[in-house]
Amino acid sequence: MNIGQAARASGVSAKMIRYYEQTGLIPPAGRRDSGYRDYSSEDVHMLRFVRRARDLGFSMAAINELLDLWRDRSRRSADVKRVATAHMIELRERIAHLSQMVATLQTLVDCCSGDHRPDCPILADLEEPAEEHPRKHPSGALQRPNPRP
Amino acid sequence: MNIGQAARASGVSAKMIRYYEQTGLIPPAGRRDSGYRDYSSEDVHMLRFVRRARDLGFSMAAINELLDLWRDRSRRSADVKRVATAHMIELRERIAHLSQMVATLQTLVDCCSGDHRPDCPILADLEEPAEEHPRKHPSGALQRPNPRP
DNA sequence: CCTTGACCTTCCAACGATGGGAAGCCCCAT
DNA sequence: ATGGGGCTTCCCATCGTTGGAAGGTCAAGG
Structure with missing residues (x-):
């Protein structure tokens, strides 16, 4: 799944997806041979999480914490x-x-x-x-x- | 009156005074021979106006309008x-x-x-x-x- | 007179989150 | 093979404010 498709599926713009990756909010996406980023449905899931948190006004620092907690099953x-x-x-x-x-x-x-x-x-x-x-x-x-x- | 004194008298930081001047929100201050900016009590008055408007959340564009209206006696x-x-x-x-x-x-x-x-x-x-x-x-x-x- | 410390100058960068755009490569359909 | 759209990276702009560096100025005290 290309970044554009992931953007449409998650509601996060392609620009912001790259930015989130660059700042370490989300892990680097996999790459195809062409250099294109490749996204799985789980990645989209995570992006939707971020999107929802942004909509609720959480700062990126807070979203970072929330993502860590989300991934931590023993939270x-x-x-x-x-x-x-x-x-x-x-x-x-x-x-x-x-x-x-x-x-x-x-x-x-x-x-x-x-x-x-x-x-x-x-x-x-x-x-x-x-x-x-x-x-x-x-x-x-x-x-x-x-x-x- | 130096910029620091004007800053303390108006509640606007020296940094912001220079910035307001640079962006044209306020007219350029007079200069001494040393190159120091020189402020009159009227300048401080204007700075206090700007400060108050900022405190009320007005954008700099809006403050620009308000300053123009303030100076316009036939407003x-x-x-x-x-x-x-x-x-x-x-x-x-x-x-x-x-x-x-x-x-x-x-x-x-x-x-x-x-x-x-x-x-x-x-x-x-x-x-x-x-x-x-x-x-x-x-x-x-x-x-x-x-x-x- | 000289030093010292506080003050001033300009210039550059950063913040947070996002948008815009340019230059160049890739993919797919005609 | 060609055109158009999507992808890449990189840079710039927003908005108001703060911070710092490098260097000049002022005033007080030795």
Whole structure:
């Protein structure tokens, strides 16, 4: 099976298959006399594994671990769970980070009239950020950053 | 004011200041006789603007637009709002993407016993993804992907 | 004056994962 | 045998940021 066929069968592009091989994520494929790489259905199986892990956002380093665990019949499922949980925690952190950005942007966008006039609270905030430091120990009065007019 | 001082005053690293200048995001700084870049408080102000925009996740292309609008006294706030809204939509899409990953991972992690045994639904899913195609037009019965035992 | 250490300059490389493309060889069908 | 498509390797680009090397500059202290 050529690399193109393996690519179509696995959903991993030929480019990426070569890259994964080059970086050692997957073992070097066998070669025909012509120099063409040759893939078995097991190889495709492995590529689909990698593809699925990529779709779930695992880094190549994590996929490396997962592949090792996959091949290790005496693995402990706890090890797999640890890798997946760590990844999930990182994803949640990224989501929290993005959500914070979105929340701030939404506030600013809500405050912007969005018309022909130049006055814009969005630019005003970029220029001089409002001190929205949500205190972990709120000692003062609750702030109303977005009072509806 | 040297680049290091401007960096500390703006929160943008000296490396990035040079990079922003090189790519045309910010105008070239003035130079002393020694060749050192020289920054005014207005330059720092602009750098703080860029920093804040970066913190909100804007791409450099978007920051370029925002800087132009910032400098344009006859801007229409609608244009600023459009840039911010487009960015917010993209952030929301990224959040949705990550959330989908997290949801799948959470399901898998919940199903994994995480002990010394090798059986692992996480690896099983990576190997052969469960066909969880949530239909946009659910014609059949609701699926129960995670029935509590 | 000279040294020393901190600072500045430019240039080059790397990260992570992927895409694009060029130059050249191989395979298969007409 | 010829054409077209697939394969090979190699290089470059992305995006924003960091790191380092080699060399010039500044300021303080001996």
